[in-house]
Amino acid sequence: xxxxxxxxxxxxxxxxxxxxxxxxxxxxxxxxxxxxxxxxxxxxxxxxxxxxxxxxxxxxxxxxxxxxxxxxxxxxxxxxxxxxxxxxxxxxxxxxxxxxxxxxxxxxxxxxxxxxxxxxxxxxxxxxxxxxxxxxxxxxxxxxxxxxxxxxxxxxxxxxxxxxxxxxxxxxxxxxxxxxxxxxxxxxxxxxxxxxxxxxxxxxxxxxxxxxxxxxxxxxxxxxxxxxxxxxxxxxxxxxxxxxxxxxxxxxxxxxxxxxxxxxxxxxxxxxxxxxxxx
Amino acid sequence: xxxxxxxxxxxxxxxxxxxxxxxxxxxxxxxxxxxxxxxxxxxxxxxxxxxxxxxxxxxxxxxxxxxxxxxxxxxxxxxxxxxxxxxxxxxxxxxxxxxxxxxxxxxxxxxxxxxxxxxxxxxxxxxxxxxxxxxxxxxxxxxxxxxxxxxxxxxxxxxxxxxxxxxxxxxxxxxxxxxxxxxxxxxxxxxxxxxxxxxxxxxxxxxxxxxxxxxxxxxxxxxxxxxxxxxxxxxxxxxxxxxxxxxxxxxxxxxxxxxxxxxxxxxxxxxxxxxxxxxxxxxxxxxxxxxxxxxxxxxxxxxxxxxxxxxxxxxxxxxxxxxxxxxxxxxxxxxxxxxxxxxxxxxxxxxxxxxxxxxxxxxxxxxxxxxxxxxxxxxxxxxxxxxxxxxxxxxxxxxxxxxxxxxxx
Numbered sequence: 001x002x003x004x005x006x007x008x009x010x011x012x013x014x015x016x017x018x019x020x021x022x023x024x025x026x027x028x029x030x031x032x033x034x035x036x037x038x039x040x041x042x043x044x045x046x047x048x049x050x051x052x053x054x055x056x057x058x059x060x061x062x063x064x065x066x067x068x069x070x071x072x073x074x075x076x077x078x079x080x081x082x083x084x085x086x087x088x089x090x091x092x093x094x095x096x097x098x099x100x101x102x103x104x105x106x107x108x109x110x111x112x113x114x115x116x117x118x119x120x121x122x123x124x125x126x127x128x129x130x131x132x133x134x135x136x137x138x139x140x141x142x143x144x145x146x147x148x149x150x151x152x153x154x155x156x157x158x159x160x161x162x163x164x165x166x167x168x169x170x171x172x173x174x175x176x177x178x179x180x181x182x183x184x185x186x187x188x189x190x191x192x193x194x195x196x197x198x199x200x201x202x203x204x205x206x207x208x209x210x211x212x213x214x215x216x217x218x219x220x221x222x223x224x225x226x227x228x229x230x231x232x233x234x235x236x237x238x239x240x241x242x243x244x245x246x247x248x249x250x251x252x253x254x255x256x257x258x259x260x261x262x263x264x265x266x267x268x269x270x271x272x273x274x275x276x277x278x279x
Numbered sequence: 280x281x282x283x284x285x286x287x288x289x290x291x292x293x294x295x296x297x298x299x300x301x302x303x304x305x306x307x308x309x310x311x312x313x314x315x316x317x318x319x320x321x322x323x324x325x326x327x328x329x330x331x332x333x334x335x336x337x338x339x340x341x342x343x344x345x346x347x348x349x350x351x352x353x354x355x356x357x358x359x360x361x362x363x364x365x366x367x368x369x370x371x372x373x374x375x376x377x378x379x380x381x382x383x384x385x386x387x388x389x390x391x392x393x394x395x396x397x398x399x400x401x402x403x404x405x406x407x408x409x410x411x412x413x414x415x416x417x418x419x420x421x422x423x424x425x426x427x428x429x430x431x432x433x434x435x436x437x438x439x440x441x442x443x444x445x446x447x448x449x450x451x452x453x454x455x456x457x458x459x460x461x462x463x464x465x466x467x468x469x470x471x472x473x474x475x476x477x478x479x480x481x482x483x484x485x486x487x488x489x490x491x492x493x494x495x496x497x498x499x500x501x502x503x504x505x506x507x508x509x510x511x512x513x514x515x516x517x518x519x520x521x522x523x524x525x526x527x528x529x530x531x532x533x534x535x536x537x538x539x540x541x542x543x544x545x546x547x548x549x550x551x552x553x554x555x556x557x558x559x560x561x562x563x564x565x566x567x568x569x570x571x572x573x574x575x576x577x578x579x580x581x582x583x584x585x586x587x588x589x590x591x592x593x594x595x596x597x598x599x600x601x602x603x604x605x606x607x608x609x610x611x612x613x614x615x616x617x618x619x620x621x622x623x624x625x626x627x628x629x630x631x632x633x634x635x636x637x638x639x640x641x642x643x644x645x646x647x648x649x650x651x652x653x654x655x656x657x658x659x660x661x662x663x664x665x666x667x668x669x670x671x672x673x674x675x676x677x678x679x680x681x682x683x684x685x686x687x688x
Contacts, residue, residue, distance in 0.1 A: 074410035075403040095392020097331040112321030
């Protein structure tokens with residue numbers, strides 16, 4: 001496979017809740033076999049849940065096109081590959097957990113109980129993709145509820161399904177535009193907000209919010225440095241000049257005093273000499 | 280050792296108990312540190328996947344950095360703007376800032392999951408990350424503060440050559456410190472720009488960096504005032520009342536600008552009605568604003584600001600108002616949006632208390648051995664005469680009351 005941006009299309013209406021994706025994910029990624037069944041935590045990368053309506057749905061990392069977690073990581077421990085996955089380098093990670101704070105979907109989990117913890121989240125089986133294989137969950141799904149492929153192609157498939165079967169699907173592709181688009185696309189028969197998906201994350205990629213400020217930093221440093229340096233130079237120069245001026249005045253005063261003393265001495269001498277001639 | 284025993288015997292019982300409390304806190308802190316580093320964050324904190332940043336980020340880092348702003352605001356006034364009359368308080372302030380930032384860095388070690396990787400931002404770059412920028416600024420600023428502090432040590436050992444070199448470089452060093460402070464003080468606000476859906480509307484604004492910067496230059500002078508009072512008491516020295524009185528004006532102007540921008544921003548974003556919604560967030564916001572308004576009114580009243588006790592209270596209010604703001608941004612304002620519930624564990628608070636205690640002990644110890652404080656005269660007769668009784672009492676913990684000394688002589 002090339003480096004075409006890939007994606008995963010999840011069709012919740014097709015899911016039969018067999019849990020094969022969860023098990024294969026755990027096997028391939030070496031995850032423990034006692035994961036929680038109702039939520040994501042550090043022991044699982046994906047979870048299949050059942051809605052009251054009877055429809056199953058899944059939670060996993062959305063692999064954003066422009067991920068907040070990647071932009072905030074101070075040491076670039078998270079990385080968006082050209083092929084689509086958002087991967088994690090635990091050896092770089094310092095454990096600041098800014099990725100967890102920043103993620104609009106609250107996906108990254110932490111090993112709170114360990115003395116040396118790392119962040120845990122789905123990495124879209126990056127090494128399998130590099131080897132030309134499909135991610136484990138897509139490969140194992142028996143009913144094609146989880147399909148892997150080029151994002152453009154999957155998006156077209158999703159749009160066709162929604163338009164051809166309006167009774168089966170809600171008219172929404174979750175992930176098409178969320179936070180600037182994600183590499184996970186979702187179709188559902190139940191409104192996404194009822195499944196607990198955040199509908200208010202907006203269509204703007206979050207890193208832009210930060211970058212508008214960050215990009216001004218060089219300007220602030222240069223302008224601020226010159227301005228403050230200039231102010232300091234002007235003020236201190238004026239103070240020096242003031243001091244010089246005062247010193248000069250002092251010197252003149254001192255000179256004047258000296259001259260007066262000398263004058264008096266001379267006057268006295270003259271008086272003495274004159275007095276001596278008369279006397 | 281003998282000197283230490285002699286020193287201990289010479290202390291008043293009041294001071295002995297203070298030292299005992301400090302020692303108890305430090306022993307507790309060391310125990311908690313072992314607990315945290317051997318058994319992990321989960322063992323000592325109430326942090327969770329929903330709420331990964333808690334008390335340590337809110338208080339130790341965001342509060343700590345804001346409260347250490349006294350260093351750069353005072354250096355800006357003295358070295359750049361030429362207010363040389365404040366020179367007498369530069370050294371204690373720089374020392375406080377240096378220790379403050381050191382504590383921020385140590386506090387960060389407790390909070391980082393892989394603390395031994397703290398140096399990674401030096402070599403693994405991500406210029407898009409606000410955290411990366413903060414890390415670099417704090418590292419560089421810590422170096423600057425060290426260079427600003429080290430003349431005190433050099434003077435003690437009379438090393439003239441490096442002293443002369445540092446004096447020649449003092450303006451560029453101060454300039455670098457001011458710029459670095461402007462950057463990372465505001466960047467602590469930028470940290471939260473990435474969470475528009477998690478941070479409550481009352482605090483989330485695109486101008487968060489500006490608000491953080493304005494509040495930092497407000498709380499800087501306030502911290503200098505508070506610190507001066509405490510060192511006056513601890514070291515039984517006079518108080519630079521005239522200087523502090525002046526600083527209170529800078530604080531007042533800073534606060535006026537800060538509050539004006541903050542309120543205007545609420546209108547611009549059209550969230551003014553949420554201020555009086557009286558839900559949890561609105562109440563926290565109102566408390567934050569009430570603290571600052573009380574301080575502003577106190578400073579505006581001449582009688583209050585002329586009295587050391589009034590000045591101290593007002594400055595203390597500004598400090599707590601800004602710390603409250605940092606807590607609101609990192610804690611109270613983040614609860615609803617993340618669906619989390621969080622209250623710090625006693626261990627989290629205990630470790631923060633331990634770090635603050637270490638800072639105070641370090642300050643007192645360094646001040647005893649190095650020329651941090653210039654020789655200072657007792658308050659002049661005029662200053663003492665206009666001082667209110669509460670202020671006299673506040674400064675009364677001296678070996679001798681200046682009033683009595685004067686009467687005697």
